[in-house]
Amino acid sequence: xxxxxxxxxSRACMMSQTGHLGIGMQDNVAVVTGGTGGLGRALLPYLxxxxxxxxxxxxxxxxxxxxxxxxxxxxxxxxxxxxxCTDAEAVESVMKEAAETFGGINVVAALVGGWAGGRDxxxxxxxxxxxxxxxxxxxxxxTLRAALPHMRDADWGRLIAIGSRAxxxxxxxxxxxxxxxxxxxxxxxxxATELDDTNLTANVLVPSVIDTQATRxxxxxxxxxxxxxxxxxxxxxxxxxxxxxxxxxxxxxPVYGKV
Numbered sequence: 001x002x003x004x005x006x007x008x009x010s011r012a013c014m015m016s017q018t019g020h021l022g023i024g025m026q027d028n029v030a031v032v033t034g035g036t037g038g039l040g041r042a043l044l045p046y047l048x049x050x051x052x053x054x055x056x057x058x059x060x061x062x063x064x065x066x067x068x069x070x071x072x073x074x075x076x077x078x079x080x081x082x083x084x085c086t087d088a089e090a091v092e093s094v095m096k097e098a099a100e101t102f103g104g105i106n107v108v109a110a111l112v113g114g115w116a117g118g119r120d121x122x123x124x125x126x127x128x129x130x131x132x133x134x135x136x137x138x139x140x141x142x143t144l145r146a147a148l149p150h151m152r153d154a155d156w157g158r159l160i161a162i163g164s165r166a167x168x169x170x171x172x173x174x175x176x177x178x179x180x181x182x183x184x185x186x187x188x189x190x191x192a193t194e195l196d197d198t199n200l201t202a203n204v205l206v207p208s209v210i211d212t213q214a215t216r217x218x219x220x221x222x223x224x225x226x227x228x229x230x231x232x233x234x235x236x237x238x239x240x241x242x243x244x245x246x247x248x249x250x251x252x253x254p255v256y257g258k259v
Contacts (some may be wrong), residue, residue, distance in 0.1 A: 028053065029107070042230035044067070055079040108151070159203075203250065
């Protein structure tokens, strides 16, 4: 789609920082849904250092252009595809294309999600409830389900989703969001059990709140000084992609910062 090439790092630098994850490094393939968001943009440099081929889904073309300019990868290393991850067929199409283009899938980071608050349960309309279920639960379900058939043939694999501290502490005024994220966390734990006899793992990161422009805009009066930054959370994700994380499966990992 987008073709501009910019070299951010020399190949020698990439290789020196790359960890071997169980198969030939040229075969490492990651799919990052919602990869043009704050956390996705923070995660991509780690994947690049590990010499991954990367497929990224997005909704806003301008965000995709900025991402491509920033990472500077050729088309044989980066695939950008517009995809509404609440559409099962669209997600399946992207997963199939990524697997066929790059020769398989090893890592899936399901980062699509959203927040809506300000309503007690009795005041939560169906549209708002459905939106939270679609953005947080349904998008994650479609992503994982579409990826698994391609991943089971690989020698190793990691599936990662994003939960929320709110799903544990259940603050008022956002029942639909809390419920949708609680369901994501339960689904990952169920999947992890299903993967016990494979070389795949499934885990969920649980932020308090992520310090992004969108979050600051949604919470303009909040004190964001201690919110965990996307780069800090991405560093935890990087560990989950490393050989040392092979024994971590079904974990709910808090990344709360100092909030």
